[in-house]
């Protein structure tokens with residue numbers, strides 16, 4: 053057992069492709085004794101990203117699997133899946149992982165694989181969500197944590213948070229505002245999942261099993277909903 057092992061907690065793997073600020077916030081939340089999960093492995097498809105350094109500084113195993121090192125998407129995913137299996141994980145969080153996972157990967161981790169997306173799904177799946185929300189004239193934007201299913205950004209919603217769009221907002225300003233809210237929402241949604249308060253049913257719906265604990269209830273205000 054490694055020094056950082058926290059027995060009794062759900063074991064989490066996080067897949068990233070870049071900065072890893074969501075990963076960092078999840079890992080920080082996991083350091084609290086009463087948080088029901090621990091980040092055991094961080095995987096990136098890019099070798100030189102900040103998120104890998106951050107994970108290592110926090111004492112978390114962090115592995116890079118550059119796509120160019122593998123002759124096919126299937127081989128690339130097989131290598132990642134092997135590392136995830138070896139880490140004996142309960143759940144996987146996608147946090148800015150910029151590759152589309154195959155159906156086989158998603159099926160293998162069905163109900164145990166979640167993602168954070170920077171929009172109020174089902175609005176604006178895919179890329180450039182902040183530009184698109186501004187261009188559409190939306191007054192609010194936000195982020196969504198959802199189970200991952202085969203349709204891109206289509207899986208059942210676990211939690212959402214809303215942020216305002218200001219009249220003079222640039223895409224960058226809005227992205228920064230949303231990212232701050234992502235950091236609150238993701239660690240809260242992972243807590244629900246690890247506590248068994250939400251699960252995905254066989255017909256791919258989110259089922260909420262227990263009420264939130266007292267501390268989480270206080271988060272249930274106008275902009276942060278699950």
Ligand code: GRF
Pocket residue numbers: 068069070071072073074075103147148149168169170231234
């Ligand atoms: C976040 O906005 C996330 O929603 C999106 O990519 C960004 C990743 O940021 N999928 P970070 O790497 O967690 O800082």
